[in-house]
Amino acid sequence: xxxxxxxxxxxxKEWFAFTFPIITFDTETTSLDYLTLExxxxxxxxPPFVCYIDLWENxxxxxxxxxxxxxxxxxxxxxxxxxxxxxxxxxxxxxxFPKEDAVFFDTQVAAHLLNENEPKKLSYLSDRYLDKxxxxxxxxxxxxxxxxxFYEYGMNDAKVxxxxxxxxxxxxxxxxxxxIFTKVEMPFQRVKVELETHGILIDRDKLPELxxxxxxxxxxLQVDMCESAGIEYYYxxxxxxxxxxxxxxxxxxxxxxxxxxxxxxxxxxxVFTDKENPSVGKESLKKLKGQHPxxxxxxxxxxxxxxxxxxxxxxxxxxxxxDRIRCNWHNTNxxxxxxxxxxxxxxxxxxxxxxxxxPFDFRSCFIAPTGKLIxxxxxxxxxxxxxxxxxxxxxxxxxxxxxxxxxxxxxNTIFKxxxxxxxxxxxxxxxxxxxxxxxxKRYIGKNGVNFPLIYGKTSYGISQEFNISREEAEGWIGGxxxxxxxxxKRIAECHHQIDETxxxxxWFGRIRRLDVSDLNGAYRQGFNFLIQSPSASQIKLAAxxxxxxxxxxxxxxxxxxxxxxxxxxxxxxxxxAEESANLVVQTMENVxxxxxxxxxxxxxxxxxxxxx
DNA sequence: GGCTGCGAGACTCG
DNA sequence: TCACGAGTCTCGCAGCC
Numbered sequence: 221x222x223x224x225x226x227x228x229x230x231x232x233k234e235w236f237a238f239t240f241p242i243i244t245f246d247t248e249t250t251s252l253d254y255l256t257l258e259x260x261x262x263x264x265x266x267p268p269f270v271c272y273i274d275l276w277e278n279x280x281x282x283x284x285x286x287x288x289x290x291x292x293x294x295x296x297x298x299x300x301x302x303x304x305x306x307x308x309x310x311x312x313x314x315x316x317f318p319k320e321d322a323v324f325f326d327t328q329v330a331a332h333l334l335n336e337n338e339p340k341k342l343s344y345l346s347d348r349y350l351d352k353x354x355x356x357x358x359x360x361x362x363x364x365x366x367x368x369x370f371y372e373y374g375m376n377d378a379k380v381x382x383x384x385x386x387x388x389x390x391x392x393x394x395x396x397x398x399x400i401f402t403k404v405e406m407p408f409q410r411v412k413v414e415l416e417t418h419g420i421l422i423d424r425d426k427l428p429e430l431x432x433x434x435x436x437x438x439x440x441l442q443v444d445m446c447e448s449a450g451i452e453y454y455y456x457x458x459x460x461x462x463x464x465x466x467x468x469x470x471x472x473x474x475x476x477x478x479x480x481x482x483x484x485x486x487x488x489x490x491v492f493t494d495k496e497n498p499s500v501g502k503e504s505l506k507k508l509k510g511q512h513p514x515x516x517x518x519x520x521x522x523x524x525x526x527x528x529x530x531x532x533x534x535x536x537x538x539x540x541x542x543d544r545i546r547c548n549w550h551n552t553n554x555x556x557x558x559x560x561x562x563x564x565x566x567x568x569x570x571x572x573x574x575x576x577x578x579p580f581d582f583r584s585c586f587i588a589p590t591g592k593l594i595x596x597x598x599x600x601x602x603x604x605x606x607x608x609x610x611x612x613x614x615x616x617x618x619x620x621x622x623x624x625x626x627x628x629x630x631x632n633t634i635f636k637x638x639x640x641x642x643x644x645x646x647x648x649x650x651x652x653x654x655x656x657x658x659x660x661k662r663y664i665g666k667n668g669v670n671f672p673l674i675y676g677k678t679s680y681g682i683s684q685e686f687n688i689s690r691e692e693a694e695g696w697i698g699g700x701x702x703x704x705x706x707x708x709k710r711i712a713e714c715h716h717q718i719d720e721t722x723x724x725x726x727w728f729g730r731i732r733r734l735d736v737s738d739l740n741g742a743y744r745q746g747f748n749f750l751i752q753s754p755s756a757s758q759i760k761l762a763a764x765x766x767x768x769x770x771x772x773x774x775x776x777x778x779x780x781x782x783x784x785x786x787x788x789x790x791x792x793x794x795x796x797a798e799e800s801a802n803l804v805v806q807t808m809e810n811v812x813x814x815x816x817x818x819x820x821x822x823x824x825x826x827x828x829x830x831x832x
Numbered sequence: 833g834g835c836t837g838c839g840a841g842a843c844t845c846g
Numbered sequence: 847t848c849a850c851g852a853g854t855c856t857c858g859c860a861g862c863c
Contacts (some may be wrong), residue, residue, distance in 0.1 A: 534855085740848080836863105
């Protein structure tokens with residue numbers, strides 16, 4: 221490989237004297253934080269050439285960047301890289317954009333498709349696939365941005381990514397993974413870049429308001445808990461001139477709570493943790509409910525501390541100078557292909573507005589800037605629709621097509637409610653009343669049968685959770701399978717496939733390799749994968765298609781702010797909110813050609829909370 | 833005595 | 847033996863200086 225370190229505009233121009241339609245590249249930056257990071261250098265690889273362009277404290281940097289801007293806009297048809305969305309994000313910050321029809325090849329995503337159970341770090345992949353150990357970033361960063369070792373490191377990153385590309389391309393083809401890679405995963409990278417660069421706007425003033433509410437509730441709860449359990453307490457003044465409640469017990473400590481509940485209150489805990497210790501979690505407290513006033517207070521206290529500690533108190537640390545949160549989105553963490561968010565995890569924003577019987581609405585802290593609105597569009601019953609598509613069950617497909625309420629239908633069968641068939645259709649005028657009347661039974665149809673079956677729950681598990689006999693639980697499951705017999709057949713087929721090959725392949729071709737040493741576990745994971753994985757691919761395809769729609773309609777000024785499981789959330793010029801939403805719904809509904817129709821619902825609001 | 837790393841347990845979301 | 851896929855927080859213990 222012919223290596224060059226380039227520092228001047230002329231050297232760079234000379235290196236690119238040949239045209240390179242296919243190029244591997246990698247950026248070096250001062251930090252990972254989008255708003256503050258600075259570009260240190262870029263390496264390019266096009267065998268047999270590899271170069272490192274040193275941009276740090278370089279007088280010709282802006283001239284070189286102008287030239288690179290032109291190359292990206294006109295020359296490069298195929299861009300290869302490890303975790304390429306990061307490098308795209310970096311150059312995006314410098315106004316460098318790939319061609320609209322440029323094709324990406326991310327070696328990290330390829331590695332994930334080829335084996336979802338292994339690590340995906342470049343150094344690991346180099347060792348594993350190329351048998352070449354690599355230097356770690358920590359080994360070179362202290363030598364300085366102008367050291368030869370640093371240049372070598374940068375060039376090696378690009379070279380290794382290129383070697384991996386040449387190894388992975390045929391492997392993807394051999395495993396029939398090229399389709400999902402090129403049609404689902406790579407186009408989605410543009411959405412990922414948008415999510416990470418644009419971020420989501422926060423109403424900074426709203427968080428202290430919510431915190432004040434929560435803290436006053438927490439204080440009162442602590443007093444009530446102490447008094448109901450006969451615990452001594454007193455107040456101590458802290459440095460902020462507030463009174464802090466002091467007790468002998470830490471209500472956040474499980475062992476201390478176990479001691480209090482069993483030994484002081486004399487209650488018997490019947491739920492145990494994995495390690496067979498008495499549990500003080502939600503399930504356990506549910507069983508103790510009504511036996512002592514302390515239990516109810518504790519349940520509420522736990523909810524409130526969680527909301528405060530995990531969300532209200534910590535989110536301000538994540539807000540950038542421009543009042544936006546830019547979390548990290550990950551494409552290669554979840555074995556089912558779902559995308560994941562971290563720091564903070566915007567996928568687990570508290571949902572239930574009435575959780576604490578107070579006006580607590582965390583999602584309303586996420587707002588649209590002036591002149592814009594937030595649109596949220598989500599698939600209705602996405603996983604049950606995929607259950608129909610994947611199993612091909614005629615009754616289930618018909619029920620979905622006819623817009624039947626699937627949870628109420630299940631409840632009607634297992635509880636023999638005798639609701640006439642016609643009232644189960646959501647477009648029947650009396651349906652809302654029926655739904656209301658059988659609310660509790662419908663809840664069991666949904667959370668006791670329909671969803672648990674997708675997860676592979678057994679009659680034992682259902683009997684435990686709903687406090688019923690095992691026979692009764694078997695009756696529920698039997699009732700579901702009598703409605704949808706082909707679902708049972710497809711589950712058996714899935715198990716057979718796992719017996720034969722120790723892996724399953726989903727609707728889009730994504731593979732899950734299973735650990736069959738726990739065969740029952742593998743069966744559950746395998747069938748769930750057949751539902752969860754296509755759902756993940758569908759939302760990626762939908763996001764990509766909607767992103768294209770945004771490009772075609774620049775007057776909308778629309779940008780993605782969240783992509784959550786079955787839901788797309790974007791901000792848009794308020795004059796086009798309704799118009800864009802209607803087109804987005806159409807696009808999402810038709811992005812995959814299936815036997816089962818998918819229905820999308822949307823909401824519009826000034827905040828994310830309002831748009832739901 | 834104080835700091836750090838890590839597993840367990842509990843909670844958030846779909 | 848018994849529910850899939852994730853991330854984050856706190857506690858409490860072990861190990862270290």
